[in-house]
Amino acid sequence: MERRVVVAGWGQITQPKELNSTPQGPMGLMSKASQRAAERMDSGKVLMNLDGIMVVRTLSRYYTSPARQLAQRLGATPKFTHVSGIGGNSPQTMINIAAGMIARNELDSVLVAGAEAYVQRNKNSKRLEIALFRGIPEDYAGDDFIGSTPLENQHGIEHPIQGFPLFETALWAASGMDLQPYLMKIGKMWSEFSKAAVDHPYAWTKSMKTPGEIITPGPTNRPVAFPYTKFMNSFVTVDQGAAIILMSEETAKKYSQKERQIVYFLGGGYAEDRQRFMIEKSDFTSSPPLKIAVEKALARSCMPLESLDCFDLYSCFPCAVSIAKKMIGIKEDDPRSLTLTGGLGFFGGPGNNYSLHGVATLAEKISIGEKSNGLVTALGWFMHKHAAGVYGSEPSKGELKNHDITDQKDCFAGDDPIIIKRQVNGPGTIETYTIIYSLDQKPLYAVLYGKTRDNFRFIARTQSHPDIFKQLTLKNRVGQKVNIRFDSSKNMNIADLA
Secondary structure: OOOOEEEEEEEEEEOOOOOOOOOOOHHHHHHHHHHHHHHHOOOOOOOOOOOEEEEOOOOOOOOOOHHHHHHHHHOOOOOEEEEOOOOOOHHHHHHHHHHHHHHOOOOOEEEEEEEEEOOOOOOOOOOHHHHOOOOOOOOOOOHHHOOOOHHHHHHOOOOHHHHHHHHHHHHHHHHOOOHHHHHHHHHHHHHHHHHHHHOOOOOOOOOOOOHHHHHOOEOOEOEEEOOEEHHHOOOOOOEEEEEEEEEEHHHHOOOOOOOOOOOEEEEEEEEEEOOOOHHHOOOOOOOHHHHHHHHHHHHHOOOOHHHOOOEEOOOOOHHHHHHHHHHHOOOOOOOOOOOOOOHHHHOOOOOOOHHHHHHHHHHHHHHOOOOOEEEEEEEEOOOOEEEEEEEEOOOOOOOOOOHHHHHHHOOEEOOOOOOEOOOOOEEEEEEEEEEEEOOOOOEEEEEEEEEEOOOOEEEEEEOOOHHHHHHHHHOOOOOOEEEEEEEOOOOEEEEEEO
């Protein structure tokens, strides 16, 4: 008989920026969050008796063997340890795997933990844009360290703060709205996220932002990459950690607190886009693997979308939430909250580990009866890897036994990558674009993605001229013709607006 899986314990920690003591590193924060998860179960021995420990790979600090190091700190001797790859999908992906192992009786109790310590208390520290992956060694073997192609890097697209605005420009074009009304619509959604953070005990930001404050550039809200300001980006410079303990229902009952509702893991899903990189995508307003991952989770949990109480949608940037709503089928007038925490922009975006905070927050709400169930989504890189999980107060009739194995064997979704033309000379059509700004709020360069006349994908920069930047921001230029020439001296394509 298949075993049910329970979220038996959960813990979170936020280390404030101003401290009177030596700050904890990610390992210390992970350890503290794990201890809080055990305290939730009123047990001092649960951590020592863990069968498995799974750690979300840290980006802010390098550890040679973080799962083993955490086990040593906790006094645990697990028979199974695992460290994730790089990607915000990692926490939910590992939860899906751990649940499958518990359902198959391979393990009985698994700790999933992660943390980042990014706060730069030393004024001489490098800026975060340079230090985002400072915990990943040069000889890191995983190809998940790569989020963009060399061709994209050559044209100035490498990090999420540069890539995700490309989705937003395409969504703006699809809306048919003028820029200000469109930004106000996004600003209202993001303002609701900031409101959720105010009430969360572990949120990094505790001040609600109005839609106008979010979308209007200013001294404390610089433009980063069009159409995004700083307040529309993830807040990565945080010190936060989270942990959850998964158990079989039988074992969890030994630690259950009578005044609290049991929290069941009901079903999960995972999928990857065949069109891995931005330059390979045929549509910048959708994500087939996101749709597939959620559909798997809902089907396996026997939970229709309309029966869910709430969501915690991965919210690195507004476009990620908008595309998730579109793929999942959440209507504009749906009264259910899209975030339980405030999202990566306001709660905090600790590297790969944000969604573990979403799961811990949902577990707490279910345990006290505030929610009956909910869906958590998580994504890695540029809408490439997606994981989803459904949690609830009542057990499901669905099957968990092989869901993770099935997903790993056949995880790809969507069409094959579109064909790219590296060096272009001739006419083309814009499909999306962004403008990258300097720290002093001046536009540096614009990058266009589009199609050539013979239907190949191209990437190009424009000339860095104020008139061109003005044209790209006053009106949406998706669908407009451009003339492209390959500049061998710069090794990049240069586009002139036709």
